[in-house]
Amino acid sequence: MRRFFSTAFCLAFLISFGLLSASAPVLAQQHTPVFRSHRVCSATVLNFAQCFAIQLDSMTNATNQEVTPNASAPGGLNPSDLQSAYNLPTSTGGNGQTVAIVDAYNDPNAETDLAVYRAQFGLPACTAANGCFKKVNQNGGTSYPSSNTGWAEEISLDLDMVSAICPNCHILLVESSSASFTSLGTAVNTAVSLGANTVSNSYGGSESSSENSYSSYYNHAGVVITASSGDDGYGVEVPAAYKTVVAVGGTSLSKSSTTRGWTETAWSGAGSGCSAYITKPTWQTDTGCTRRTVADVSAIADPNTGVSVYDTYGGVGGWLVFGGTSVSSPIIASVYALAGNASSVNAASSLYSHTGNLYDVTSGSNGSCGGSYLCTAKSGYDGPTGLGTPNGTAAF
Numbered sequence: 001m002r003r004f005f006s007t008a009f010c011l012a013f014l015i016s017f018g019l020l021s022a023s024a025p026v027l028a029q030q031h032t033p034v035f036r037s038h039r040v041c042s043a044t045v046l047n048f049a050q051c052f053a054i055q056l057d058s059m060t061n062a063t064n065q066e067v068t069p070n071a072s073a074p075g076g077l078n079p080s081d082l083q084s085a086y087n088l089p090t091s092t093g094g095n096g097q098t099v100a101i102v103d104a105y106n107d108p109n110a111e112t113d114l115a116v117y118r119a120q121f122g123l124p125a126c127t128a129a130n131g132c133f134k135k136v137n138q139n140g141g142t143s144y145p146s147s148n149t150g151w152a153e154e155i156s157l158d159l160d161m162v163s164a165i166c167p168n169c170h171i172l173l174v175e176s177s178s179a180s181f182t183s184l185g186t187a188v189n190t191a192v193s194l195g196a197n198t199v200s201n202s203y204g205g206s207e208s209s210s211e212n213s214y215s216s217y218y219n220h221a222g223v224v225i226t227a228s229s230g231d232d233g234y235g236v237e238v239p240a241a242y243k244t245v246v247a248v249g250g251t252s253l254s255k256s257s258t259t260r261g262w263t264e265t266a267w268s269g270a271g272s273g274c275s276a277y278i279t280k281p282t283w284q285t286d287t288g289c290t291r292r293t294v295a296d297v298s299a300i301a302d303p304n305t306g307v308s309v310y311d312t313y314g315g316v317g318g319w320l321v322f323g324g325t326s327v328s329s330p331i332i333a334s335v336y337a338l339a340g341n342a343s344s345v346n347a348a349s350s351l352y353s354h355t356g357n358l359y360d361v362t363s364g365s366n367g368s369c370g371g372s373y374l375c376t377a378k379s380g381y382d383g384p385t386g387l388g389t390p391n392g393t394a395a396f
Helices: 007-016 026-030 079-085 110-120 149-165 181-193 211-218 325-339
Strands: 002-004 035-039 054-060 098-104 133-137 170-176 198-201 203-206 224-228 246-255 262-266 273-279 291-294 297-300 307-311 318-323
Touching (some): 098 149, 098 325, 110 133, 149 170, 149 307, 149 325, 170 181, 181 198, 181 211, 198 325, 211 273, 224 325, 246 325, 297 325
Parallel strands (some): 098 170, 098 198, 133 170, 198 224, 246 297
Antiparallel strands (some): 002 035, 035 054, 246 262, 307 318
16 A cells, blocks of 8 residues: 655645644644555556556544545545646637547446536536537447446546546547457547547556557557556556657646745656667657657646545545546646647657746656656656646647
8 A cells, every 4th residue: 555745735635624724733734644545456467457546545634633535525636726737728728629538447427427527616518418428438339348446436537637627628438348458459549530639548557578569559640649657656657658659747736835836746656767668759869768768748646636536436436536647647638639739749749849838847756766867857858757747738
């Protein structure tokens, strides 16, 4: 079980649930919280993927009592927080764009849970009836795969993040029959064939000598495909390693008194590093890795500074708090949809020529790599956060 630490988020979390007043004594501010969380998907074997959603279970308060998120009310960062943190034109962008979410297995409550999330935050309805939401199996049909509690939570997280970032976008949910890369890759192909402008993949597996056999699934000209970099810290996962995708790392995001109003550091769990098998894309010029370097860009992923999600299939049900690079991948896919340039950009290449339109993340680490940029955030490009996080849509 992972434990994460963030005093700022603990205070905000306790205040939001009435467990601590905004004028609490200095003692509370000095308390070092203990966070407990768990992965919602099981570990995988070769040629299969694991979803990268992490659910926040509890934390200790200022008197060392363990408290859990209140399932009857949102407890994490909400759409307005994310829109503010990343300076996004959500009210004007995204019309005519479709963001596809590819996940394994079925979430039978996907549409109804999505409706609750959007209503809670005043977002326009997105339903099958009004043409905004569509759900299909990996072949484009409506005979859905078997249901799975962990992947259903992943699906809810992904749908809610698209809603938060691009409420005007249409959402296409493609559910694969299993978590094999063959099934998930088939689902990606289906998403593209059904007209998705961007496709988000919040899952991955360890690199292996067979990984290139799946690369064609993630290579579609005119469609931006994002992939989570992983939740195991320093190390590379696929499909994030493919040079035809945008590899999305993760940060810890907290409100601050800065001009921006937010501060970010590299999240300790974000995947990064130098691929063992994938050649370097021409637009990537870092010198410490002769092959593909992960990541390209990043967004919030730390469950201790996590996001609000509504899910009722299995588990506790109701309002939950999630992190993992499963958060950052759909966020970035939705930012691309807001920009509306997917048909004219080549994978992550545009990011590398628009670094001035990203927030540079310069502190934090996700493991041990001799202090190099591959696992340590610094000015400019680094592995855990890539080139940085969105500052509007100009880089996309």
